Amino acid sequence: MNKILKYTSLFAFVAIIGILINSCGNDNVTNNTNVPAGTIRGTITFVDTNRVYNNGYYDVSVYSSWPPAGPPSGSDTITLVKNGNTYTGTYEITGLSAGSYVTTSAFIRTPYGRFCLFIGHERV
DSSP: OHHHHHHHHHHHHHHHHHHHHHHTOOTTOOOOTTSOTTOEEEEEEESSOOOOOSSEEEEEEEESSSSOOSSOSEEEEEOOEEETTEEEEEEEEOSOOSSEEEEEEEEEETTTOOOOEEEEEEEO
């Protein structure tokens, strides 16, 4: 019985260490040292393969608080490019102060009307 308890404790200890080591990294974040200070740059992948062509544009905006309480801190218009079966759009928003920002993406229909919204989070 003592041997079983010893091996079970050792297994639990090794498993906990493995979990802690694995959880310390964030594989989704890339540290790009070529991005100037005060800049948010990224790519949005649209999972829906339908693309709206007319009567509007695709916009990415950043806000210093959520929900937004006024105009965005910065924005960019994106052009969608088809990559395989999906569409992607790259953006770059400059001139931002240091801080945390909420990133939104929307199709803005003109004349202004209905839009679709995506919400993300960025840190400058």
